[in-house]
Amino acid sequence: MGEQTTVAPARRRGLADEVADRVREAIFGGVYAPGAQLREVELSQALDVSRGPVREALLLLEREGLVRSQWHRGATVITLSPQDIAELDSLRGALEHLAVQRVVAHASEEDLAKIDKAVDGMGRAADAHAMVRCDLAFHDAVYDAAHHRRLSEAWQAIRSQIHLFLLTRIGRSSDGYLEHVADEHRLLADALRAGDADAALELFAAHRHHAAQVLTAHDFPPGQDDQSVLGSTAKR
Amino acid sequence: MGEQTTVAPARRRGLADEVADRVREAIFGGVYAPGAQLREVELSQALDVSRGPVREALLLLEREGLVRSQWHRGATVITLSPQDIAELDSLRGALEHLAVQRVVAHASEEDLAKIDKAVDGMGRAADAHAMVRCDLAFHDAVYDAAHHRRLSEAWQAIRSQIHLFLLTRIGRSSDGYLEHVADEHRLLADALRAGDADAALELFAAHRHHAAQVLTAHDFPPGQDDQSVLGSTAKR
DNA sequence: GAATGTCCTAATGTCGACATTACGCCACAG
DNA sequence: CTGTGGCGTAATGTCGACATTAGGACATTC
Numbered sequence: 001m002g003e004q005t006t007v008a009p010a011r012r013r014g015l016a017d018e019v020a021d022r023v024r025e026a027i028f029g030g031v032y033a034p035g036a037q038l039r040e041v042e043l044s045q046a047l048d049v050s051r052g053p054v055r056e057a058l059l060l061l062e063r064e065g066l067v068r069s070q071w072h073r074g075a076t077v078i079t080l081s082p083q084d085i086a087e088l089d090s091l092r093g094a095l096e097h098l099a100v101q102r103v104v105a106h107a108s109e110e111d112l113a114k115i116d117k118a119v120d121g122m123g124r125a126a127d128a129h130a131m132v133r134c135d136l137a138f139h140d141a142v143y144d145a146a147h148h149r150r151l152s153e154a155w156q157a158i159r160s161q162i163h164l165f166l167l168t169r170i171g172r173s174s175d176g177y178l179e180h181v182a183d184e185h186r187l188l189a190d191a192l193r194a195g196d197a198d199a200a201l202e203l204f205a206a207h208r209h210h211a212a213q214v215l216t217a218h219d220f221p222p223g224q225d226d227q228s229v230l231g232s233t234a235k236r
Numbered sequence: 237m238g239e240q241t242t243v244a245p246a247r248r249r250g251l252a253d254e255v256a257d258r259v260r261e262a263i264f265g266g267v268y269a270p271g272a273q274l275r276e277v278e279l280s281q282a283l284d285v286s287r288g289p290v291r292e293a294l295l296l297l298e299r300e301g302l303v304r305s306q307w308h309r310g311a312t313v314i315t316l317s318p319q320d321i322a323e324l325d326s327l328r329g330a331l332e333h334l335a336v337q338r339v340v341a342h343a344s345e346e347d348l349a350k351i352d353k354a355v356d357g358m359g360r361a362a363d364a365h366a367m368v369r370c371d372l373a374f375h376d377a378v379y380d381a382a383h384h385r386r387l388s389e390a391w392q393a394i395r396s397q398i399h400l401f402l403l404t405r406i407g408r409s410s411d412g413y414l415e416h417v418a419d420e421h422r423l424l425a426d427a428l429r430a431g432d433a434d435a436a437l438e439l440f441a442a443h444r445h446h447a448a449q450v451l452t453a454h455d456f457p458p459g460q461d462d463q464s465v466l467g468s469t470a471k472r
Numbered sequence: 473g474a475a476t477g478t479c480c481t482a483a484t485g486t487c488g489a490c491a492t493t494a495c496g497c498c499a500c501a502g
Numbered sequence: 503c504t505g506t507g508g509c510g511t512a513a514t515g516t517c518g519a520c521a522t523t524a525g526g527a528c529a530t531t532c
């Protein structure tokens with residue numbers, strides 16, 4: 001696999017980051033369902049740390065939009081309403097739009113290789129949960145290839161929510177996901193490598209729309225107020 | 237002024253938010269220059285609070301991108317490199333693109349009135365600092381009118397950096413800003429009210445490009461790798 | 473003389489205890 | 503029976519003290 005031209009920056013992380021990771025995994029693992037309260041003392045006892053790092057970790061998770069905290073009422077796992085999903089879809093669209101443009105414009109062969117590698121990983125995904133992780137890893141690779149720190153941060157700010165969204169999705173309609181997702185991402189990767197911005201943009205938009213439909217279709221009729229960003233860019 | 241259809245949510249804020257506000261103002265006021273260290277004990281003594289809220293406030297400021305903190309090395313005010321400005325410009329472009337679309341699609345008369353009001357406020361701006369605040373208030377109003385919580389949050393994540401950018405800008409070329417900015421925003425507001433998405437999009441893009449040029453032009457020749465999102469959609 | 477190892481200092485990271493707040497229960501007046 | 507008020511409890515908000523770490527100055531060695 002890829003040679004590492006520079007050594008890893010060897011940065012040390014505090015307890016807070018560790019705690020944030022554990023809590024995040026717990027949420028994705030179903031330990032804390034959406035809407036559940038995350039009590040500081042409970043977490044600090046369970047993880048055997050003081051409340052300080054736990055507080056800091058909850059702040060980090062709030063930055064990711066995974067939890068919502070209010071004054072003197074603690075933090076709770078978010079619940080994704082249909083409107084939330086529409087928001088995630090449209091915002092993700094805006095971010096990916098920029099990301100795809102930048103990848104097409106100036107991504108190195110190494111960057112593209114990493115994206116391909118992410119696609120390859122989907123073939124080895126055992127269960128749906130693993131596939132979701134691969135799905136996100138693919139998009140991570142795309143944002144990495146865009147070489148845009150703030151864009152990646154903006155993606156990170158909704159990544160966990162998308163993760164939760166995808167997990168909810170496989171809970172509702174597990175069929176058709178495992179089979180088609182790998183092929184779908186292969187198309188995306190190929191379009192990026194081909195350098196065809198418009199084609200890639202359209203494929204990414206279709207990819208998102210396809211994903212969002214599964215959930216919203218069950219809650220209320222289609223025709224959401226928030227259509228994809230695609231197509232309205234140029235035709236003035 | 238506008239009738240308030242619902243009472244204010246009356247939410248209480250903690251000390252951390254208060255501290256964050258003070259520190260933010262101090263940075264914008266020039267007390268802490270870009271690159272300066274923000275020591276926790278120093279801040280806690282100056283504001284007469286313990287280090288807990290100060291730590292939390294620094295976390296919040298880091299979420300806004302105003303501060304960068306490293307393990308056991310504390311927080312420092314960010315310094316905006318030309319690349320940073322290019323990143324801010326392009327990301328802001330992606331966000332505004334979505335915002336303008338949504339405002340044109342479904343913004344109420346009340347929303348548009350607030351935007352107009354923000355433009356009116358620019359006429360009464362005494363100095364450049366006040367004008368910068370009005371400038372940001374205008375864009376705040378636009379994002380509010382978009383009625384997209386996560387989009388507003390994404391804007392908040394770069395708002396303070398844009399603020400810093402605009403302050404740096406008036407430090408370099410103070411002429412031409414105070415006179416033209418009000419008119420420029422009036423055009424933006426009118427385009428939004430007219431409901432012409434494409435025209436508004438183009439005006440917003442020109443507005444951003446015009447702002448970014450002032451700074452980047454001094455540092456190195458034009459032709460930055462990161463032109464505005466507008467227009468670069470199709471030609472690959 | 474340059475490189476290396478060791479100590480010191482000043483900052484952040486972490487902890488446990490106390491203060492403050494919000495929510496629910498229950499009594500009670502209307 | 504309904505609405506209001508007070509109280510108790512359990513959580514978060516805040517604080518000060520201790521532990522840990524990074525960076526620099528100094529002495530040491532080859």
